[in-house]
Amino acid sequence: MRNTLWLICFGWLYTVAIQAQEPQANAKYSFTLDEAIEFALENSYQSINARQDVAKALKRKWETTADGLPQIEGVLDYQNQLKQQPLLLPAFDGSGGFDEFFTPQQQVSATATLRQLIFDGSYLVGLEAAKSFLQFNNDSEEKVQLEVRKGVINAYGSVLVAQESVAILKNNVNTLEKNYLETKKIFENGLAEEEDVEQLQITLLQIKNQLSNAERLEKIALQMFNLTIGIDVDSTVVLSDDLDSLAMKNIDKSINATPFVIEDNVDYRLAYLLTEQRRLEFKLEKSRALPKLSAFINYGTAAFDDDFVFLDSETRWFQSSVLGASLSIPIFSSLRRSARSQQAKIAFEQSNTEFIKTQQEIQLQYNSALSDYQLSVENFETSKQNLTLAERxxxxxxxxxxxGLATSFDLRQAQLQLYSSQNEVLNAMLNIINKKAELETILNTPNKNK
Known part of the structure; x- marks a missing residue:
């Protein structure tokens, strides 16, 4: 009985382990747009790497800080003079010759040294640069989050458009098949022209081809969405939001009144930090003309013998300790330091010019994004009206x-116009979603609302 229980427990654990190792492709997910964004910010490949960059920056900051903190190192040396060199000293008997002396053949020494940097201008600049570097990585992570959010919105909308397109095309195919079969029966009864059947058949074949292509695009759009949020491309995903409500939610005609604060833009902050980096490089070159002061203290012990007796308790050890300081003063470098400082100064001035240019480019991006968004809303309103007219x-x-008052050619033209209007509405809704995301990225709206 006990063996049976053990077998049951082992079988259950084995089953759980196998299920845990099943590919992620078998996983099933369901997302609203907000849930998809939140999931991607945590699990997308870009987000993961951005967090790792921040973690590296933190370690680099501490690395720089540690250079100015006490440093302790220990050294243990062992020497065995396989072939000893004699030490020649004048003979004590006054003969004018030399007496040979040999040092002990083996030696062991252990030394611990404490070093402390007291003043170094480049170290102080390095601390400031490390802090700036950390801020640069934090802002870079924020930019990645904004881009991930925009990418998820675009991918989510693309999937919804593909799904809506498939649904509409299926409905159109059903309608066309009904018309085609009815017209074919009428033709077989001699009450319609063969051209009427052929016109409908041409339209039906075209729409069927479009449906097949739309179904393939739907699958690709879902795979792109999965890749964007950081899951296996073959995972099963259900999108909870619908395209129409999502488009209406993103229509905000008052956004024109939202003030654009350029300092909130992450590209502005990154450009500023690049300018700050050039300033620190200039400051670093100037700091190289300052003296450098450091100090150290060490303690050591050593033992000497012709035999390896260093583990014996009777072995005599000789102790030593040294306290010292070092002051390095740059005096003359044949204007080398001056040349490097001037180069850094010019690079700093260039970065300021580039920073001004970047501000103008960001302002232009905002104006363009706002105009594109307003146009997308206007096109959506127009496309809805056109669709209503095309349906009528x-x-x-x-x-x-x-x-019998219209030809099959007239009907086909009206149908094609309707299908084109349907497609325009879908694209207009997707355009609203995408252009709103682009504008919010420039405004940094998601992070301002946190």
Whole structure:
């Protein structure tokens, strides 16, 4: 009985382990747009690497800081003079010759040294640069988060458009097949022209091809979405939001009144930090003309013998200790330091010019993004009106065609116009979502609302 229980427990644990090792592709997910953004900010490949960059920057800051803190090192040396060199000293008997002396063949020494940097101008600049570098990585991570958010919105909208497109095309195919079969029966009864059947058949084949392509694009769009949020491309995903409500949610005609604070823009802050980096490089070159002061103290012990007796308790050890300081003063470098300082100064001035240019480019990006967003809203309103008109025209032509008052060519033109209007509405809704995300990225709206 006990063996049976052990087998059951082992089988259960084995099953759990196997299930835990199943590929992520078998996982199933369901996301609203906000949930997808939150998931991607935590799990997307870009977000993970951005967090690692910040972690590296923190370690680099401490590395720089540690250079000015006490440093302790220990050294343990062992020497065995396989072939001893004699030490020649004048003979004590006054003969004018030399007496040979030999030092002990083996030697062991242990030394511990404490070093402390007291003053170094380049170290102080390095501390300031490390802090700036950390801030640069934090802002870079924020930029990655904004780009990930925008990418998720674009991918999410693309999937919804692909799904809506498939649904609309399937409905169009059903309608066309019904018209085609009815017209074919009428033709077989001798009450319609063969051209009427052929016109409908041409349209039906075109829409079927579009449907097949739309179904393939839907699969690709889902895989792109999975890649964007950081899951296996073949994972099963259900999107909870619908395209129409998402587009309406992103229509904000008051956004024009939102003030643009350029200092909130992450590209502005990154450009400023690059300028700050050039300033610190200039400051570093100037600091090289300052003296450098450091101190140290050490303690050591050593033992000497012709035999290896260093582990014996009777072995005599000789102790020593040294306290010292070092002051390095740059005096003359044949204007080398001056040349390097002037180069750094010129680079700093260039960065200031580039920073001004960057501010103008960011302002232009904002103006362009705002204009594109306003145009997307206007196009959406226009496309909805066009769709309503196209539906009415197609319906009228359906009636006229069934009553013999319109040709199959007229009906086909009306149908194609309707299908084009349907596609324009889908693209207009996606455009609103994408352009709003682009504008919010420039405004840094997501992070300002945190």
């Amino acid at each position: 025209i197609e319906k009228k032509n359906q009636i006229k065609y069934s009553e």
